[in-house]
Amino acid sequence: MVRKSIEERLAQIEAQRKTLKARLGKQERKDDTRRKVLLGALVLHRLGEDRDGEFSKRLGEWLRRELPGFLTRDADKELFADLLKASTEDSQA
Known part of the structure; x- marks a missing residue:
C-alpha cells in the first residue's frame, strides 16, 4: 500500500473542508428561507385574523x-x- 504524501493528504483535507463549508452554507440559506417563510406566514395570518x-x-x-x-x-x-x-x-x- 502506497502512503500518500503530506501534500496529497493536505489537498484531500482541503477538498473535504470546501465540501463541508458548501454544505454548511446551503443549510444556512435553507434555514434563513424557512425563517422568512414562517415569519411571513405569521404576518399574513395576523392580517387576516380579526x-x-x-x-x-x-x-x-x-x-x-x-x-x-x-x-x-x-x-x-x-x-x-x-x-x-x-x-x-x-x-x-
Missing part, C-alpha cells in the same frame, strides 16, 4: 407604509398589490 382588530389594523398600516420603499422589483410589487391597494382604498374611504 381576533385583535386594532393590532391587525396597525400591522396593515405599517406594512402599507413600509413595503413600497422595501420592494424594488416590479414582480415583487405585483405580488403585494392587493395589500398595497388596500392603502389607497383606506385613504379614499
Whole structure:
C-alpha cells in the first residue's frame, strides 16, 4: 500500500473542508428561507385574523407604509398589490 504524501493528504483535507463549508452554507440559506417563510406566514395570518382588530389594523398600516420603499422589483410589487391597494382604498374611504 502506497502512503500518500503530506501534500496529497493536505489537498484531500482541503477538498473535504470546501465540501463541508458548501454544505454548511446551503443549510444556512435553507434555514434563513424557512425563517422568512414562517415569519411571513405569521404576518399574513395576523392580517387576516380579526381576533385583535386594532393590532391587525396597525400591522396593515405599517406594512402599507413600509413595503413600497422595501420592494424594488416590479414582480415583487405585483405580488403585494392587493395589500398595497388596500392603502389607497383606506385613504379614499
